[in-house]
Amino acid sequence: MKKIVLSLAVLTATVALQAEDTALLAGGEVSGQVKVMHILSDKTNGWAPETGSGYLGTLKYVTPNLFTEGLKAGAAFYINGDTGLTDWDNTATNKPAQGMFSGSDTIGTGSGGDTATLLGQAYVEYKSSMFDATVGRQILNTPLTKIKWSLMPNFYEAAVGTIKPVKGLSLTALHISAMSYGSRSATDFMLIGENTGTAGVIGKTVQQGGTREQAKFINLGTGAGVAETNGMTAFNVTYKMGKNLKLSVWDYIADDISNTIYADVVYKIPVMKGTKLALSAQYLTQSEEGAQLAGTMDFSMYGAKAKVGNKKWSAYLAYNSSDDSTATRSGFHNAFGADPAYTSSLFSRNAYREDVSAYKIGGHYTIMKGLKIIASHADYGESKTLASGAGLAAQAATNDATETDIIIAYKPTKAWMLKIFNAIRKSEYSDATALGREMNHFRVVASYTF
Numbered sequence: 121m122k123k124i125v126l127s128l129a130v131l132t133a134t135v136a137l138q139a140e141d142t143a144l145l146a147g148g149e150v151s152g153q154v155k156v157m158h159i160l161s162d163k164t165n166g167w168a169p170e171t172g173s174g175y176l177g178t179l180k181y182v183t184p185n186l187f188t189e190g191l192k193a194g195a196a197f198y199i200n201g202d203t204g205l206t207d208w209d210n211t212a213t214n215k216p217a218q219g220m221f222s223g224s225d226t227i228g229t230g231s232g233g234d235t236a237t238l239l240g241q242a243y244v245e246y247k248s249s250m251f252d253a254t255v256g257r258q259i260l261n262t263p264l265t266k267i268k269w270s271l272m273p274n275f276y277e278a279a280v281g282t283i284k285p286v287k288g289l290s291l292t293a294l295h296i297s298a299m300s301y302g303s304r305s306a307t308d309f310m311l312i313g314e315n316t317g318t319a320g321v322i323g324k325t326v327q328q329g330g331t332r333e334q335a336k337f338i339n340l341g342t343g344a345g346v347a348e349t350n351g352m353t354a355f356n357v358t359y360k361m362g363k364n365l366k367l368s369v370w371d372y373i374a375d376d377i378s379n380t381i382y383a384d385v386v387y388k389i390p391v392m393k394g395t396k397l398a399l400s401a402q403y404l405t406q407s408e409e410g411a412q413l414a415g416t417m418d419f420s421m422y423g424a425k426a427k428v429g430n431k432k433w434s435a436y437l438a439y440n441s442s443d444d445s446t447a448t449r450s451g452f453h454n455a456f457g458a459d460p461a462y463t464s465s466l467f468s469r470n471a472y473r474e475d476v477s478a479y480k481i482g483g484h485y486t487i488m489k490g491l492k493i494i495a496s497h498a499d500y501g502e503s504k505t506l507a508s509g510a511g512l513a514a515q516a517a518t519n520d521a522t523e524t525d526i527i528i529a530y531k532p533t534k535a536w537m538l539k540i541f542n543a544i545r546k547s548e549y550s551d552a553t554a555l556g557r558e559m560n561h562f563r564v565v566a567s568y569t570f
Contacts (some may be wrong), residue, residue: 202233219307
């Protein structure tokens, strides 16, 4: 009951602070969100999460122009915790969803959901027609720093600069000095990644049985499972030709860890009024940088996607293929929250494992204004990456990995959103366990944005 009262108080206070005309915040822009998610049911097998009810409160303030046009500062405060409805008393038979929380509690002790607070964003930015720059704590929207999150996001301490010398061309350079892992990092490591280190978290910073290292800024080396490093530097060239062609190439150099190159191209072809066919291709390759992980990395993946549709409806077919590497590490060293693969699903990112051929089909249909259904099905086959943890030691794949997702999204107003989804998943290691690694996951998500 105390947790419920505390949660309601926090959420009420967050919403109350949205008044933009208070003396303290006058002239700036205030925004925020209250988001709650609750698990309805899942399979009882000791692997699928059956209980979990978490919230996130966000309050952000951006100043008006400072000293000159385009120069602003911003800060965003986040609070994440348990609504009080998660069952922490019967974890042996009713497994809680660790990916909803980012508190400092110790995982696997029969308790959890501790409240976490974080000044996730605190930055200075400058924007003009020719040059953009942001320095400080921020959410980075780049291919290898963008990933689905449940409640508390991933944050980065970084400096980013972009110049636009001619129409259609942009050149970006960035440097990341530290990272804060979000609430879903536990899911990325265990449930999605199955301890393979390929799904967005590689180190033991959020491993079950250890103290959480989430909602706090840590050195990138800690997140990568090695000694401290001098961060990660990235360079990007993006070219847009009109509204129909976009080509982008990124090179991410994590000091003494890895060198990762990502490229993609999107070409849109008008089919009829309001409807376009989008053809996309992607390529990801990674090798070690320096001596800390020498001889362990040699990964590449490519993909293709065709999507046709408009605001009313859409349909797509996607494909990813990863190589059969001879390096000691099996799959993508995915340490810093990356998920650009076309075939990723709500709980599956198998395209980053070794020797995978993955297919995905999906689409959406708008039933009425504000109401739509989104559905997809993916088959990942069997990879050559070995699982570990939760009773599996160097376990090879035993069956094809699959996932089917159905989402009903209702947005009655600009501020309110309600989603109900069902994820039906089978792990590629499922047949190696007595109870199976399968999910039939039902969850509801509600949010209010101001």
